[in-house]
Amino acid sequence: MVADAAPRTAGRFLASAPGRNTGLVVALVLLCLVGVATAGDRFADLDNVLTILRLASVIGVVSIGMTFVVTGGGIDLSVGAIVALASVWATTLATQGMAADTHWLVVVFTALAVGAGCGVVNGVLVAYGRIVAFIATLAMLAAARGLAEIISNRRTQILNVPGFTAFFDASVLGVPVLVVIFALVAAGGWVLLNRTTFGRRTFAVGGNPEAARLAGIDVRRHTVVLYTLLGVCCGIAAVMLIARTTTGSSTHGALYELDAIAAVVIGGTLLSGGRGTIAGTVFGVLIFTTLSNVFTLNNLSTSAQAVAKGAIIVVAVLLQQRLARRGGA
Amino acid sequence: MVADAAPRTAGRFLASAPGRNTGLVVALVLLCLVGVATAGDRFADLDNVLTILRLASVIGVVSIGMTFVVTGGGIDLSVGAIVALASVWATTLATQGMAADTHWLVVVFTALAVGAGCGVVNGVLVAYGRIVAFIATLAMLAAARGLAEIISNRRTQILNVPGFTAFFDASVLGVPVLVVIFALVAAGGWVLLNRTTFGRRTFAVGGNPEAARLAGIDVRRHTVVLYTLLGVCCGIAAVMLIARTTTGSSTHGALYELDAIAAVVIGGTLLSGGRGTIAGTVFGVLIFTTLSNVFTLNNLSTSAQAVAKGAIIVVAVLLQQRLARRGGA
Amino acid sequence: APPSGTTGQGGAKVANDEPGEKVVIGFSAPAADHGWMAAITNAAKAEAARYSDVELRLVEGTNDVNLQISQVETFINDKVDAIVLLPFDGAALTPVALKAMKAGIPVINVDREFDSPFAARSTVLGDNYGMGVSAGTYICERLKGKADAVVAEIAGIDSLPLTQDRSKGFADALRECGLKVANRVAAEFTVESGEKAAANLLQAAPRLDAVWNHDDDQGVGVTAAVKNAGRSEFFLVGGAGSANVMREIKADNGLHKATVVYPSTQGADGIRLARLAVQGKSLGDLVEVEIPRQIELYAPVVTKDNVDRYLPAAFES
């Protein structure tokens, strides 16, 4: 027992909450080393780091929301479409008109409300309609994109609300507002998942819905709330995307569903539900974003990027698993 | 333990294998009625039916393979990319050269071999690398598309092998060869899933992998075979697509993963594994294909189509479920 | 509605516009997942609406060649009078276009060319290679004498052959004046992807002199990214020719100094040609009795000097 005290301490650490992400941290650090080695100062530059973070922030917010839904045993394929719909709706002339007359917060609230609304519909279809989440949200994907196209008439809608741009273009102590929002959503998500009754119940609903029901949890209502939460995250992401591109468009958010789910799963959240980690998701998002940054800095062709991306995902996951297994998790 | 007789007969039927698909049949029939009502003879026309079937056949073959993987508790996001890679590889100049010198079957075998190879890689990553299927096949998706682009140099490759086209353009008793292939794959899939030890083990592996392992099934090897089977199906689909378009291209098979999984799930196969039906999958494919045909005939705008599609999916599933529930399944 | 007194975009009112026998035209194009493609479909729709004798069958835009093939098959089953086809992949749609032609339905091929001359009655071609050449030549001119100039390229969907053509033309033209593409990224023709690609590109290249962006719709995102990064040392050349960018060029208050038109009215041209072909009419300004086999569109560079000519025909992204 004395003999293997050291490895055991290591094992303990690796199995602990921060330790469980060691593999991800290692993968990210390796990626950064590759970045520095191949692109030098252009990579290890404050501006570049901020660029990466800014790029990560939009999909990051969606992924945080997705972490809740997946932990709660669901899945949502419609996130990209919801982002598109919310961005379009929030930049319709009517909304912009209202914002110009009153306050740019109208734009923000419209996006959040549209996101939440779509989330509620998803949740109700899944929880009360008992439609498999995959199918229900696939239907929402089709419908929301179609609606976004109809509303925007497939035009890119350009935002013209001065206060809005001023607010989101600003920086707080050198950190862009978008990154601050991502950080706040991540922190809020972490607290919500790990420190509140709601979070506990989310694990229960995802891990063993029958047990959750027997424990007196209203599983269906909880499910609706989870999808709504993700919808609101999509609304936030839409606002961020409007700020970043100064537009609303039915083409926004393309393939977000795959990106978000990939970040969530690579972060260690179980697709079957019952286990989820916000920190893991944040690392997952950062890994994917850094990867494409390193590729671009190196001027890699898109095809080579794709092949390399596939290989790197596999290596990162294997690494993560070996480390986690040693931690005996 | 005494049961009421009359409802039971009805219930028995609805719960039986053909009965379980009643909802799907009803949905398909309704769809056809809508088609006849809105497009009349243009819908209920032999040529149109063949058009629907031809369209269904490519994605149909992929969906049959997907049914096996999903029933076995897995998922494969890389099918579209594998179709693209197989189509490109089978139409490289080298392959075509060999085919011209020897036999067009070279093209066919290349496509099948590439599909099988990708399937083996997927299976090994999932079963032996223990990488979550979602992530492993996502990596394959990126890598295979990238590879297809590299091989084809992002050019569409045009097939110039006369025997090939002649064979696949033919009809058997008025039924196009592509449709015949789909029918054969579906029939073979049905027999394999429902009448063989392999199929039975697939249900076991998907239903409870631990129990399957303790019952003496080599779960990992079985999983590899399942993914390989799907890879071969992708190879067949690639051949069919080459025949239909006379080209191989890295853009082939876009979003097949969503289409195939949607067809499989709407058909009644459980995404969590352990339950799967080939007939349901065939109906699922036909529903989606007929839907788009009815839309085409009716001149609906793309956006309105998307919204309608979303709504119809939800209605179809709810219908299916109500009927299934009455069957007490 | 009967043909109104107003003329189509850029077209002249000619005797050809007089109503003739009724023509049913099937129109199929790739998914309208970016502004230019949406404009193509919208322009085609608007063009068809101008003629009382045209009935347009518009089907779901799709990037699945298999689905597009079946749409054309449906047109054949329906015995439409003509088919206007903007194929997702020209080569892949060739067999079914051949089938349509064999069935006696004239096919007007738009933008992406079939690989068989028998597959289309007439072809309206955008000049993708020429577009790259135009952009490259313009950049060469503006950067004249700057041998160490850094030129970057933001391409569109990289897996499409047309993107390859554009890039090739661009590289060839730059080579003429001794420049080369220092950095190249690819976006997806959408605002968001443009923003992402540009954000990364701007990091990769700390100093730039000129950037060619293939598509003005993604250009909205590119502009936003440049603004976010606070960069302004270079100029932008757009592509496709959206009204937004042209207005910016006209005002001369932004980074865009020029854009290379890739006409989004090709679909509309296709509709007109289809109608004429079916009605047995010829092109007004040609002496020929029949419409020509092929029309290759020009890819002009729009600058502050000539923007007024192009603005009316530009598409709103």
Place this chain on the structure above:
Amino acid sequence: MTTAPLLSVRGLVKRFPGVTALAGVDFDVRAGEVHCLLGQNGAGKSTLIKVLAGAHRPDEGEIRVLGEVVSFPDPTAAMRAGVATIYQELDLVPGLSVADNVFLGHELSSAGFTRRAETRRRTRALLERLGHRDIPPDRDVGSLPAARQQVVSMARALSRDARLLVLDEPSAVLDQDEVRTLFGVVRELTAQGMAVVYISHRLAEIREIGDRVTVLKDGRTVATGLDARAVGTPELIRLMTGREARNAYPPRRPVAEDAAEALVVRGLVVGGSVGSSRADSAAGTRADSAGRAGVDFAVRAGEVVGLAGLVGAGRSEILEAVYGARKPAAGEVVVGGRRLRPGSVGAAVRAGVGLCPEERKSQGLLLDQAVYRNITVSSLPLFARLGFLDEAAERSRSAELTSSLDVRPSDVDRVVRALSGGNQQKVVLARWLLRGCRVLLLDEPTRGVDVGARGEIYRLVRDLAERGVAVVVVSSDIEEVLGLADRVLVVREGVVVHEGPAQEIDESRVLDLVMEGTAA
């Protein structure tokens, strides 16, 4: 006394599609008593308590609490009325900590934030009361052995302010020592006026803890309010089964001296990945794999060997290692003279080894598949020609087995999930009967099995042994090990501490052996 009983049930009916699980149940529970429910597997006990817990809605009948008619549309309503339940199937959430599981659904929180320290403190207190200060409140429940999970379930029931505590076979996964602790708690609770409904198939327990007994048969009350201490065992068995009781343990036949050794285990050290991760939180009660002596034993054809020991002594680990389901750190397994490839289930099965695992739901059964498919899953080649299955043959062979094992209902097309716990166990047994093994490993084969069926299983084991099968039985019921086995191995901390013929040892001696060293 004239006061209304705490709980009174009249004419309760519950139908499932195709089955009437409760066909009219009446019984009363008084405050302060332990009311035992008895009945064969599938009699409807669990269904009854699920109705009482609000998990199922009854089709007919009424429930009164203190004379007032109540209805429990959902579990919350039942909990509010003071009913706390421990279900037969563990209803915990893996991935959540012990403390979180205990307070799931009634979390200690302020403004939505969980009060984690308080939750831990109260969980620790509850566990201590159940005699398990060794379970850390922060531990992920999914990583605990089943027996520990049962304790957590109990802590959870206690954490609710209940007037009526319902326990559905809580003792099935516990060893004798733990059952004693449980009884202590139950007595303490009833002394405070709480009523307890207790379900068990072990009649000795009923006699020890119960006050009154209600017997269910085919979903109906056949006797109620019997005095638990007065009523005789044969009488209870007759009420439950409708048949006369038979001698539980069939007679042993001496094993032929020259019988070949079917299974030989040499120097087996189990410290596989799963075991070692558990070991570190067992708080040093277990020796580490390093320096631990291996396990040696041999089983001759036709011999039944029993492994006795406390829960967590490592008996299941040994069986799993023999079966190849777990890779041993050292040692070898020889079956029929051939050494098995370690860590390969396939090799073991091919050599003729079968295992009925301890946790039948997660390890043994394909819950959503038909009974016959569960039975034939290990013997598919028997029914296949060129890979094609003869389903009719599968069904008829399975039906033979289910009727000989008295599985109820005997319909082989029913999904296993809808069977009662005991019947599910029989399905797992049927699987290996069908395959026909040389060596059969049974881990807790009678867990949750009713008395009648238990006797049948014993006879079955004997039958198999007489036909030359080598059987290894693990059971936490020491009496059962002694009654059934020819030879007994006592396992403690992964090591065999005693080996000898079953007749030459008695229960108290075994208890001494298993407890030694852990008593402190």
